Every structure is written in C-alpha cells, then in structure tokens.
Amino acid sequence: MPLETPVRIVRELAARGYNAEQAAVTLIASTERPGRTLERVVEHVDDAALRITAGDVRGALGDPAVEDPPVSTGEPASNRTTEDDDRRDTSPEETSETASGVGGERSPRNDTDGGVDTSTSAVAGGGRTAAGGGPEHGSPAASRTADPSLRSLEVDGDVTGQSTGTGEYGDFVKVFRDRYEKLSKQLRGRVNHRPATAIQSMSGGTDAAMVGLVNDIRSTKSGHWLVELEDTTGTFPCLVMKDREFAGFVDELLLDECIAVEGTLSDDAGIMFVDSMHFPDVPRTYSPNTADRHVQAALVSDIHVGSQEFEADAWTRFADWLHTEEAERVEYLLIAGDMVEGVGVYPDQDEELDIVDIYEQYERFSEHLKDVPGDMEILMIPGNHDAVRLAEPQPGFDENLREIMSAHDARITGNPSLVTVEGVRVLMYHGVSLDEVIAELPEEKASYDDPHKAMYQLLKKRHVAPQFGGKTRLAPEEKDYLVMEEVPDVFHTGHVHKLGWGKYHEVLAVNSGCWQAQTDFQKSVNIDPDVGYAPILDLDTLDMTVRKFA
Structure with missing residues (x-):
C-alpha cells in the first residue's frame, strides 16, 4: 500500500x-x-x-x-488512497459570528433549547472566523512543507527532576520567602515600601507603604476591612475603609497573594489607614510577542480517555481535520493536562470508567494521539486526573508513562510550564486553582461560565495558585514554580471543562473546554461541559479561531 x-x-x-x-x-x-x-x-x-x-x-x-x-508531508490529491475516502464525512460546525465584549471575551451560552451553543468564533482584534472546511469526503490533505529548522519550542519553569521538597517546616518557609522576593520585586518600584518592623517603629500620623503577603482578611463591626500583611520581618495590620473607591479590591483578595499598600499610620502607629492598593499585575503597556511567520497552534485539554463519556468520535473528527489542507499551518498541538480519566479521582468514579487500568488508559490515549499528523510538534503537561502527584507544581510523567506515550516524540513537561513557541510565550497550567478562585470571589469576577475571567485574576496576582491550604494542593519547594515571573503572551488552562477566552492587558487567556461529555459526578456538582472545541491560535497575530468537532 x-x-x-x-x-x-x-x-x-x-x-x-x-x-x-x-x-x-x-x-x-x-x-x-x-x-x-x-x-x-x-x-x-x-x-x-x-x-x-x-x-x-x-x-x-x-x-x-x-x-x-526536511520534514515534508506533501501529498498530491492523486496519491490519496481509499483510506482517505473512508474518513468521516463530517465537517466541524462553524459560524461567522464575531466575538464581542471587552478584549474579545467569549464563552458558550445555552441556547433557547437548553443545549450548549454550537457556534464558534474568532477573538476580536482581527481574528479570522471559521468558515467552512473540515475533513469532508475527498478534501485535500495537509502539506506541512515548512522547513523544520524554522520551528522552535523551549520550556522554562519545569519542576520535573528538580523537586526537592520533603514536607518539613523549612521547605514551607523557603517557598513563601521565594514567592515574596519574586513578587515584591514587581511592586517595589511603585511604592516607597518599608519592612513591617520598620513601620512598627515609625511615628503616628506619618505616611507609610508596605509590600507583603496577605496573612488575614476580616471585616470590622462597621463594615470596614482589616487586611494583615506579612513580609520577611513580621506582620502589620492595614485598614481599608468601606467607602474608599478601591474597597472592592478586597473582594478579589486571596490569602497568601502578594500586594502593596500605601497609607497613613494611626496616631498610635498601630495600624495603617490604606489610601491605595497595588497588585503585581500585567503592565498596561505590555506588548505581546508574535511569531515571524504564519504558523498556528491548536490548544486543547481534558481528553479523559478511559471515561465512558470520552467523545472518541469528536477527537477523530479533530484529528482528521488536522490532516486537511485547511489545517496545514497548524504545526503545534499544546495539551493542558488530563490526558486520561484516571482512577479513584472522585467518589464512585469506577462506575463511570470504560477502562479501569491506568496504564491501559494511557495506552489507549497514545493510540488516539497517533491519529494526529506525525509531523506536528506536540507538548503536554499533566493534570489532576493524570498519574502524577496531585500537589502543584506537578512534575512531568515518569519514564514508564513517557514510553507508553512516545507517539510523535511528544514533549512532556511539568504543570505549570512556560513554553516559548517561535517566540510566543505560552503559560501552560492545568487549572486546578480556578476552582478556588471561582469559589472565593464574587460571581461577576470569576465563574465557571466565564473561566477566562478567573484566569484574569491569576494574571493580576501573577501567580497560578496563590492560596495555600485551600482546594489546591501545593508542594513546598526551594523556589515557587507557580509565580509568573515573566508576563506570558498566552495563558492556556483547562480543568473546569468550560470554553472561554478573552484578553487581559493584551494577554490572551484561553480555557479550552474538554473532550468528555457530562459525567454523573459533573451533573451532581452542576458542571455542564463544553465538549469537542479546539481553539486554533495564529502565532503571528495572536488571533484565534475556535472550531467545534462534537
């Protein structure tokens, strides 16, 4: 043949x-x-x-x-075999609707029939809308003829092979000191800060400023907010009056995040009355990087192979589309965790498994990965359903699993990792902390229907999992791998099984949905997943088209 x-x-x-x-x-x-x-x-x-x-x-x-x-998969139409004709005569559902809202924000909405809106669209700002195409009968095959030397994919911030945490008290001290040092550097230029011990010795009525981690938040009887900050020297209480214009920021605060405050000390110098509050944040002058050529990356997550609800047909349609001429510029596939359903992740999960052995789940996932064109660059990070430690940062898969998932020489790195794809910095994070952000913050600032808004909060805090001791398991290391030291151009997450995207200070935030239909467990916690979506990112413009294959 x-x-x-x-x-x-x-x-x-x-x-x-x-x-x-x-x-x-x-x-x-x-x-x-x-x-x-x-x-x-x-x-x-x-x-x-x-x-x-x-x-x-x-x-x-x-x-x-x-x-x-040189890598070349060019295939004249005359060379196609009957294998092409056996492909599914189904094309992705698409629309020409353009995203609206601030920064091109978008997430699916339920239509009048109660089902998930099957429309897809492009991010505002010049993004092309999907219009036709797909793996239709007889469609031309992709011809990725670009010189492979033009491709580049580098990883930074990977904890794999670097983990030193033992769980002792000293490890926790180290990770929080490192967090403070990294984030305080981003704030010190904005305020004339003093250490907590220095502020304690200042005279009453004087101006003061402090950079610290949020140690405690509580309300007073009068409805004001008392925020206790901690630095490497000690703690100091800061009072935010309820009538101040920035008082709403207190609703966004999470314990252990780093902020800066400016204000005036009380007469007895025992408390600071806050006049302004600052977050590490993404600079408003930030200008993202772009690739030097027209090349695309597909952003997907939460495949969940092994679940009875894994949408294998949707994945096949996606993989088939990648073989078409329309997808010839898609040279990268970035997978943000949860390749498999896992075992024992939630109560009674065994009743919803199609494959009960974890290694067999990865073997099946590898078979599905082989459907992807062999000349694509693939990178993947683990998630909370994968067979790695639950505590973040998560190292990449062990050698046994890497051998199982060796199709296409996929690049495997830890969660999170900053991946530079032809000059574009993509922060890959599975997204477990989004549950915590959504639970802690008001609905208008973070919700499952708009997961990208919860991602905005993490960008504002410059940390992918600020709060310790909550829903997100965090591992103490010598340094904090979860700090966003560099501003990413693209922030890609999954985990919550909802599609949403938008731009925050020119950073594109994308939560890419999932490939698993609603499970009984998801139904019990009121999660209605967005299934079979594949955001396609133009690396030269950072415009994005979302395609639906379910």
Missing part, C-alpha cells in the same frame, strides 16, 4: 506493534518507495524492539551516513 504521508507510516508501524521517532518516520517517507522501506526496517530491527529510530532506518537502508531530510 502507498505510504506517502507520515501519519500512514505511523499507523502502519503501530499496527505492527511499534512506536517511531519523528525523524525515523520522516526518513521512511522521504524514500522513493516508503512501503518497501518500512518492510525492510521492520525486518531489520530486533524482535524485542518497541521503537523504531532513525538509526534503525539508516541501518535497514545500508547507509548510516544518510542525513535527515
């Missing part, structure tokens, strides 16, 4: 029980007769081998000096 495209080679090797390096697949595809080359390679490798390498291909060809050719 003809094997002109890498994806067919990957599928053929998988059918024979092999995984393969991307370079090996590219070498096979570049030969004059890929089908015969594949047979020679399979005959050449050791019977116990599980993975085909570029060296195996060179050895089978008898020419170890062969150099890797």
